[in-house]
Amino acid sequence: MRSVGLSAPIPPEFYERVNIRKALENYDFGSVFTAVRGRTGLSQTRLGILVDLSQSRISAIERGERRLGHVRVVARVASRLGIPPHLLGFPGRENGSLAAREVNWVDRRDFLMLVTAALAQVHQIRALENAECSEKVRTRYWVAAAELAATAAWLAYDLEDHGTARRLWAYALDATRKGEDHPRSTDLAVSILLDMTHQSLHLWRSEVPGDRRRQEALSFAQLASATSSNRKHPVSSMTSGYISAVTAWCWAALGQGEPMRRAIATAQDHSGAADNIPPWASLVTPAELTAQRGHSYYLLSLTEPAAASTAVEQLAEAIDGHVIEHARSRAVALPTLAGAYLQAGDYxxxxxATTDAINAVTSTSSARCYTRLRDLDRIAARHDREPVVAELRRQIRVAAPATV
Structure with a gap:
């Protein structure tokens, strides 16, 4: 343990108490922090030093106003307080703590175990590539392999493991080519290319410098459009609409307002169609479609500030429309809404919106959402001559430091 006020390590049996086990099971670190301070006599400030959190964040967590949502922060806290890993759903360690290494995303019990399982299944299914079977079965195999790899790629992307995501998407694209006789192959190939577009735009906002990513994103979107018309089976109208929506983001990122608006109009023309709806379209709600338009106007506002008011209108409507089950969609959209307000001068x-964004993001386990907060901080830096903006930047840096 670090010499910041603890005279001796907290024994593991302390955490085995019924009330503390229950708190750890629910990731209720407010109760845990209060109990630890009661045992050790640490102040909130000293506890914060021990676990690398500010006193104000410790206080907010103890009051139930904030939660620890990022797995790396949870791992750090567990390591430094000597919390047995199994009480948090982590795999056990020989030394009974997380001190050997602060665990990363692939150790988290729910979402993280799903990632691990998906990656393992990709490896298993690739071992069957040369198995003897009929052509019909082989075609179905390639599409199933592509779907599995694409899912694993998106999960890796959400963890900010961009190299793994790219490799998995590349494999998935090749699998759709080999399974091109399947009716789903074209639609699936296009959705993979649009996922790669999404990633490129994300990297544009998070990398310094990241300008090359904007043109890369547009190239992926244009390739998706070409693929949609050059394969054996046509894509659905919903997929065509999604191509246009994502292409609008690319034009907006490049500061091209007119082609962006044309792409948005095309997307809206397709959104009401009901023919051959692909599986992923079940998640596309009216709120999601509105958020897509709002995101385009937000990206455009970075070069054309006048677009910010439309971005605010669309994003606010989308966030109000997200049901409670779509908490991650809200967590992704709220930092963008806050940025749109900044661009509009409504500090x-x-x-x-920043407070709402921080609460939403820290209640999820998405590294990508934390990156959105840090991107918001960069936008806010343009406006921090305003005291209220300087304060919101401070809150962002506490919630989403450069490294966590």
Whole structure:
């Protein structure tokens, strides 16, 4: 343990108490922090030093106003307080703690175990590539392999493991080519290319410098459009609409307002169609479609500030429309709404949206959402001559430091 006020390590049996086990099971670190401070006599400030959190964040967590949502922070806290890993759903360690290494995303029990399982299944299914079977079965195999790899790629992307995501998407694309006789192959290939577009735009906002990513994103979107018309089976109208929506983001990122608006109009023309709806389209709600348009106007506002008011209108409507089951969609959209308010010069609304964004993001386990917060900080830096903006930047840096 670090010499910051603990005279001796907290014994593992302390955490085996019924009330503390229950708190750890629910990731209720407010109760855990209160119990630890009661045993050790640490102040909130000293506890914060021990676990690398600010006193204000410790206080907010103890009051139930904030939660620890990022697995790396949870791992760090567990390591430094000597919390047995199994009580948090982590695999056990020989030394009974996380001190050997602060675990990463692939150790988390729910979402993280799903990632691990998906990656393992990709390896298993690739071992069957040369198995003897009929052509019909082989075609179905390639599409199933592509779907599995694409899912694993998106999970890796959400963890900010971009190299793994790219490799999995590349494999998935090749699998759709080999399974091109299947009716789903074209639609699946296009959705993979649009996922890669999404990633490129994300990297554009998070990398310094990242300007090359904007053109890369547009190239992926254009390839998706070409693929949609050059394969054996046509794509659904919903997929065509999604191509246009994502292409609108690319034009907006490049500061091209007119082609962006044309792409949005095309997307809206397709959105009401009901023919051959692909599996992923079940997740595309009216709120999601509105958020897509709002995101385009937000990206455009970075070069054309006048677009910010439309971005605010669309994003606010989308966030209000997201049901509670779509918490991650809200967590992704709220930092963008805060940024749109900043671009529009409405600093008080930006501050409120930032608070909502921090609460939403820290209640998820998405590294990508934390990157959105850090991107918001970069946008806010343009406006921090305003005291309210300087304060919201401070809150962002506490919630989403450069390294966590």
């Amino acid at each position: 008080d609304s930006a501050a409120k």
